Amino acid sequence: QVQLVESGGGLVQAGGSLRLSCAASGRTFSTDAMGWCRQAPGKEREFVAGIRRSSLMTYYADSVKGRFTISRDNAKSTVYLQMNKLKPEDTAVYYCAASLSGILVVTSEYDYWGQGTQVTVSS
Numbered sequence: 001q002v003q004l005v006e007s008g009g010g011l012v013q014a015g016g017s018l019r020l021s022c023a024a025s026g027r028t029f030s031t032d033a034m035g036w037c038r039q040a041p042g043k044e045r046e047f048v049a050g051i052r053r054s055s056l057m058t059y060y061a062d063s064v065k066g067r068f069t070i071s072r073d074n075a076k077s078t079v080y081l082q083m084n085k086l087k088p089e090d091t092a093v094y095y096c097a098a099s100l101s102g103i104l105v106v107t108s109e110y111d112y113w114g115q116g117t118q119v120t121v122s123s
Helices: none
Strands: 002-007 010-013 018-026 033-039 046-052 058-060 068-073 078-083 092-099 117-122
Touching (some): 018 092, 018 117, 033 068, 046 068
Parallel strands (some): 010 117
Antiparallel strands (some): 033 092, 068 078, 092 117
């Protein structure tokens, strides 16, 4: 089992920044592929960003490229999502997740999920 705990959400004005953190515990050796997904009210959960522990390769949804940066500190078993130039359409609950299959861009491939943290961007 892998436990994931997110923090860092909140209310920010458009153009502002937030940094989300995700602390992993349990079978952290299996958390090679980790990512962030989000779900806005009335919409399906969507992939935002992903990163691999071994190669540190990163992947981003087109909607956040150039604004969001995913990173990880393997020594701390923590994954971060730096979000800059936030837009009202970024408003959602953001979830940290771990994929045992290694597939990052498909939300159904994630096996473990955090409880989510709310990000609200005001216009």
